[in-house]
Amino acid sequence: MDEKCLCEQNEILIFSCAGSSNVGQIANQAAINLTQEDMGRYFCLAGIGGHVSGMIESTKAGKMLVAIDGCPVSCAKKTLEHAGFNIDEYVQVTDLGIEKNHDLNLDLSGVGKVTGHLASRISKRRGVQ
């Protein structure tokens, strides 16, 4: 477990739908990749949906919220908005030309496409902030 102090602010928080389809799994892996590339910190969407007070308050402390949905059902977007959060950067995997199906084998080229798209958007925002 990472035992560094949590006082360092999590400025960019990333949420993904992690839905039970190819695009949901791509969304989830893209959130992980972005975190590993120091583009932000992967946060728990289920905690927001479950109104876990610690998750809600930690999210309020974030400066930028990024949401990744697999498809137009937009569960991540709706979950965050239902909890009263505004999303700063948003993408649906299907909008990047990846068709939804129920093959759960991870499509790494799709993951790369979503990760690259958001890394570019986040970098641009960081540049203007």
Place this chain on the structure above:
Amino acid sequence: MKIEVLGMGCANCNKLYQNVVEAVKLSGKEIDVAKVEDIKKIMSYGVLSTPALAIDGVVKVAGKVPKAEEIKKWIE
């Protein structure tokens, strides 16, 4: 009522603890105030930004240091 200050002991965590003690004093109530510095316990609240403050197990704020007056409102 129980107030827990969640943080691993940095300056902001100590400041929040002081503000909580001041808020309790202002309220005139007898309230149990505890520091929680164990990261596993802190994360069990779902908190990923500290300092944080929990009242009776419900996190009221994370990643910020509210003033004593604000904390007093949560106590009352």
